[in-house]
Amino acid sequence: MNVLEIRDLSVDYLSGSGTVHAVSGVSLDLRRGEILGLAGESGSGKSTLANAVSRLLRPPAAITSGSVVYHRQDGTAVDVLALGGNELRAFRWKELAVVFQSAMNALNPVSAVGAQIDDVLRAHAPRMSRAERAERSVELLQRVGISADRRRSYPHELSGGMRQRAAIAIALALNPEIIIMDEPTTALDVVVQRDILGEIRALREEYGFAVVFITHDLSLLMEISDRIAIMYAGRVVESGTAKGLHRAPRHPYTMGLLRSFPRLRGPREELLGIPGTPPDLRSPPPGCAFHPRCGLAVDECAVSLPVLTPGGDGEVACLLNDGTGVS
Numbered sequence: 001m002n003v004l005e006i007r008d009l010s011v012d013y014l015s016g017s018g019t020v021h022a023v024s025g026v027s028l029d030l031r032r033g034e035i036l037g038l039a040g041e042s043g044s045g046k047s048t049l050a051n052a053v054s055r056l057l058r059p060p061a062a063i064t065s066g067s068v069v070y071h072r073q074d075g076t077a078v079d080v081l082a083l084g085g086n087e088l089r090a091f092r093w094k095e096l097a098v099v100f101q102s103a104m105n106a107l108n109p110v111s112a113v114g115a116q117i118d119d120v121l122r123a124h125a126p127r128m129s130r131a132e133r134a135e136r137s138v139e140l141l142q143r144v145g146i147s148a149d150r151r152r153s154y155p156h157e158l159s160g161g162m163r164q165r166a167a168i169a170i171a172l173a174l175n176p177e178i179i180i181m182d183e184p185t186t187a188l189d190v191v192v193q194r195d196i197l198g199e200i201r202a203l204r205e206e207y208g209f210a211v212v213f214i215t216h217d218l219s220l221l222m223e224i225s226d227r228i229a230i231m232y233a234g235r236v237v238e239s240g241t242a243k244g245l246h247r248a249p250r251h252p253y254t255m256g257l258l259r260s261f262p263r264l265r266g267p268r269e270e271l272l273g274i275p276g277t278p279p280d281l282r283s284p285p286p287g288c289a290f291h292p293r294c295g296l297a298v299d300e301c302a303v304s305l306p307v308l309t310p311g312g313d314g315e316v317a318c319l320l321n322d323g324t325g326v327s
């Protein structure tokens, strides 16, 4: 059962030096209660996609095609891109909340964290009494591992990990169905990062929300996600279960990403990385955008744009995917 359906979504940035095709024809499903990881190098369009879905895009960004449909528990479908005014305000927080990379930027520096939860509740749950809001703020902070007495702390008085936890508590305030997390742990050290990943999974079990978790670190995504979609140059090039992608990646780019990050568990391996740099999205290479960097490319890769076709336990867009995997 899908909670969100993205179809053929394209987003451009209109700039003086040319149009940046940041997201091109992306179709993705988010299932109710799952953690969907979105991976890809910097500039692959992950944040643009997330911002389009959460309606946070600002000019010069423009959605040039596609649709985003949100399915409520009661069966009604919401055309997210058509929401405006009060409907959009209600959609954010109540149905979809976002946690950004830098909690310092997302949190209000001049307001205590408890008060910030209170603000969200006051704006979006007007029937709650002051006492109920205070109780809920403490409960949420405690739930993410922040003691009740820290509710009067300002963001700068908290560690990076605590700030990120506070941002998660605020996102949880109205019990949304979807939480989008854009690099929520990137700035944190590995131990804190792992604690928070564990916490997110536990919260998901408890509250049942679905998560879109964005990071460039594929090995980290393997730890937390149920399914993963890999983006390259604005397109999804492979998707599958975390287990499937880990065991048998099919797209040469996925293989490269897997070799680019140290695994959080398991034996040490040599990190190889991916040669070359991501393409300029004002004029991406013809055919498969990855072909100039791909060690397995054949002549046709420079000509034909591969479409997503079933592969492994998901889909892959690679001409070399013949159903048995690239070897």
Ligand SMILES: Nc1ncnc2c1ncn2[C@@H]1O[C@H](COP(=O)(O)OP(=O)(O)OP(=O)(O)O)[C@@H](O)[C@H]1O
Binding pocket: 013, 014, 015, 020, 021, 022, 040, 041, 042, 043, 044, 045, 046, 047, 048, 049, 060, 061, 216, 281
């Ligand atoms: N305001 C903007 N104006 C023009 N181009 C932009 C703007 N914002 C992003 N882009 C371009 O859009 C493309 C996608 O960027 P986006 O931030 O979505 O990628 P990302 O995968 O989230 O990268 P990162 O991990 O660095 O956040 C990049 O080529 C980027 O340079």
